[in-house]
Amino acid sequence: MMWYGNGWMFGMHFLWWGFWLLIIVILAVVLLRRESGPPPPMSKSTPLETLERRYAAGEISTEEFEERRTHLLKRE
Numbered sequence: 001m002m003w004y005g006n007g008w009m010f011g012m013h014f015l016w017w018g019f020w021l022l023i024i025v026i027l028a029v030v031l032l033r034r035e036s037g038p039p040p041p042m043s044k045s046t047p048l049e050t051l052e053r054r055y056a057a058g059e060i061s062t063e064e065f066e067e068r069r070t071h072l073l074k075r076e
Helices: 008-036 047-056 062-075
Strands: none
Touching: 047 062
């Protein structure tokens, strides 16, 4: 007798709590995403900067660096 009549009210009680729980979760997700801020911009390096970075990292030899640098500077 103390279970809200036929039982449908008892089910509605859990649906109501589920609704508010869902609202709280959605708000938490929105707030956490907003606090993280926008992603950092992608840096666009020029071909010459990329070549210099590869040379500094030791990925290419001095001769290859000079050859590619000369080619790049002719195009500009």
